[in-house]
Amino acid sequence: MVSIHFENVSKSFDKTQAISNLSFKADKSQKIVFLGTSGSGKTTGLRLINKLITLDSGDIYINGTSIKNIDPVSHRRKIGYVIQKGGLFPHKTVEENILTIPKLVGMDEKIARERLTQLLKLIKLENSYLDKMPAQLSGGEQQRVGIARALISQANLILMDEPFGALDPITADSVLRDFLAIQDELKFTAVIVTHNIMEAIKVSDLIILLHKGKLQQKGSAKDLLFNPSNDFVRSFFNSNRFELELEAIILSDLKPYISQEVISDLGEELSVRECMNKGLHREQLLKATEEYKANYNN
Numbered sequence: 001m002v003s004i005h006f007e008n009v010s011k012s013f014d015k016t017q018a019i020s021n022l023s024f025k026a027d028k029s030q031k032i033v034f035l036g037t038s039g040s041g042k043t044t045g046l047r048l049i050n051k052l053i054t055l056d057s058g059d060i061y062i063n064g065t066s067i068k069n070i071d072p073v074s075h076r077r078k079i080g081y082v083i084q085k086g087g088l089f090p091h092k093t094v095e096e097n098i099l100t101i102p103k104l105v106g107m108d109e110k111i112a113r114e115r116l117t118q119l120l121k122l123i124k125l126e127n128s129y130l131d132k133m134p135a136q137l138s139g140g141e142q143q144r145v146g147i148a149r150a151l152i153s154q155a156n157l158i159l160m161d162e163p164f165g166a167l168d169p170i171t172a173d174s175v176l177r178d179f180l181a182i183q184d185e186l187k188f189t190a191v192i193v194t195h196n197i198m199e200a201i202k203v204s205d206l207i208i209l210l211h212k213g214k215l216q217q218k219g220s221a222k223d224l225l226f227n228p229s230n231d232f233v234r235s236f237f238n239s240n241r242f243e244l245e246l247e248a249i250i251l252s253d254l255k256p257y258i259s260q261e262v263i264s265d266l267g268e269e270l271s272v273r274e275c276m277n278k279g280l281h282r283e284q285l286l287k288a289t290e291e292y293k294a295n296y297n298n
């Protein structure tokens with residue numbers, strides 16, 4: 001697990017203060033989400049981590065080491081980067097796209113190919129896809145290839161800028177679920193930029209909520225929903241709040257308020273929203289959810 005520490009980070013472009021004095025520590029979180037409205041500084045925060053842009057002031061530490069004096073090119077090769085639509089090279093095949101970085105860093109070809117086979121399984125693409133060009137793939141497939149490309153060099157830090165943003169909701173959900181399964185297996189740390197609140201709740205261990213370049217709150221989705229630190233945070237989640245709350249609470253959270261029978265029926269890891277969609281034990285789930293919320297800050 002990679003630790004990331006922002007210490008009083010500021011960055012401006014001309015007169016725009018894109019990031020203002022941002023500090024947070026993510027020691028134990030594997031999936032960190034930069035969430036916020038348009039222009040809040042999310043992408044700037046991400047691009048500062050891999051030195052695509054440079055800090056004005058403050059510092060960023062990765063595993064305790066300042067990034068300031070690290071060579072940007074070798075730094076970037078150790079970090080996976082996924083952007084909207086995968087950001088694939090249009091004139092290279094899927095295989096050439098995925099194997100670009102291993103070739104650049106001189107990774108043993110046999111090892112790279114073994115890993116390619118493993119990753120293809122994880123992203124659920126057949127071997128026959130290797131010879132295709134990006135334009136021959138659907139948006140979801142391109143995004144899966146983008147994820148494989150970011151993971152091939154065994155990077156333990158992956159930066160993702162709106163990785164599911166260009167996809168229709170059903171495809172986005174399917175790529176997101178597969179991403180979560182891959183992350184669970186490979187255990188890399190991911191920093192993910194999104195403006196989609198539901199997506200942030202599904203994917204995050206830690207949310208960094210930004211507005212106009214300033215940190216509004218850092219914490220779990222549940223902290224932000226049930227213990228907001230200011231009016232901005234409260235109102236940010238207000239549209240669709242009920243659905244968001246049901247997504248943030250997982251069944252194991254409800255253990256003190258619900259019978260073991262319901263938990264055994266549905267499984268501990270499902271969100272209450274997913275349980276409700278199954279149509280089982282609705283009343284018990286709703287009652288337990290209300291009790292959980294009422295007791296959250298106790």
Ligand SMILES: Nc1ncnc2c1ncn2[C@@H]1O[C@H](COP(=O)(O)OP(=O)(O)OP(=O)(O)O)[C@@H](O)[C@H]1O
Nearest residue numbers: 013016018036037038039040041042043044045195
């Ligand atoms: N290279 C740049 N040159 C000038 N201004 C920039 C540059 N990059 C970002 N900005 C400005 O900095 C602010 C933050 O931009 P940033 O892209 O980080 O926001 P964001 O939260 O990712 O927004 P979005 O969700 O719309 O992509 C914006 O006002 C933007 O116009």
